Amino acid sequence: MDSILDLLEINSEDATQLYASLKSSIQKKTIPKGTILQQQGEPHTKGYFVKKGLLRSYTIDDKGKEHVFMFAPEGWIISDIESQAMDVPTELYIDAVENSEIEILDRNWLNGRKIPPQIFQSSGHKLLKRIAVLQKRVIMLMSASAEERYQHFLKTYPQIVNRVPQKMIASYLGITPEALSTTKRKIFKKK
């Protein structure tokens, strides 16, 4: 686990609101597909608000294997919350899956001092939602088969399914691309 900011997923309405309160420290950027915004080991994580395009965060384990932690389409913020909350170097890479327009929030973007209470309060609810998503993910990883996980992913992230390579979805689900391919064939046969 590299950074705490990557963990945060908030929706576009709230992100827009938050943006207004932070604009002084915001830096806009247009980046091509494949751009790496942050790498494992960097001392601090930043927040990346996606105006257009798609980012993802992921770790690379000691065997060199990638594990996608989250995707962030338009209107989302992606960051490494663990790095931020625990004040440790980030464990997460963040890169662009598509050509993207982003706004970079400085490393204190989630720091209470910078954010007006009423907005923090509303973003507090976002934190709860983020916890809810992670809770569900943990339960899925512990108890669900590859097929169940994929079905759940289809339901939960229909807007992402067709925009990212299969191998990244497989990585998000915690299985190999080969296993995902087999799973899809099995699902298709059922129908």
Place this chain on the structure above:
Amino acid sequence: MDSILDLLEINSEDATQLYASLKSSIQKKTIPKGTILQQQGEPHTKGYFVKKGLLRSYTIDDKGKEHVFMFAPEGWIISDIESQAMDVPTELYIDAVENSEIEILDRNWLNGRKIPPQIFQSSGHKLLKRIAVLQKRVIMLMSASAEERYQHFLKTYPQIVNRVPQKMIASYLGITPEALSTTKRKIFKKK
């Protein structure tokens, strides 16, 4: 840590304020080992602050298998954040692993309306930490072997290891009790 109020790490003035806003809904209880506080399917979750003892939350999947989601020793609050944030019936059972003294917070305990903004802000950091823990857990579940997970659990929760049955630890790690037994044997042989 004597009370829920201490968990929020707030000064006495704020504490008094918060206490006033919450006391109507706090209910103290002493419960024996095995008491089930909340069951899957109940429309609302509550918050349980552990003064003494140990609680856990878990799901039971369609094959009847238990999956421990978290443990809560002294000073922790346990609840179903997903149920609360998404306003859906709870998926989690919560019960007592040991005889425990608890304070029960009504189902709106995390609701911003009830809590003064400056206090909510301080608890915001706690939410971030909780997200950080879940982030780590997801990454462990995706990338680590049974042995690595167990080693990580030993490091992270030394205060819990000797207080809960092996089968619950196995369940928390996402493996069977048999596999945990084998894993421990392997670790022991190494030394």
Place this chain on the structure above:
DNA sequence: CGAGCGCTTGATTGAGTTCAAAAATCGTGG
């Protein structure tokens, strides 16, 4: 003090991985 629960051990099974290679798709330059 014995019945049941929890832990361990071993044998078998199975879902998913690894490895290899072919088929499909993508993207870039001419």
Place this chain on the structure above:
DNA sequence: CCACGATTTTTGAACTCAATCAAGCGCTCG
């Protein structure tokens, strides 16, 4: 806009780790 090389996806076979099934041991607590 096409063509060709690179990347991604699929398919298949062999293998691996943990799950399942089954049996025995040892504690505890009723």
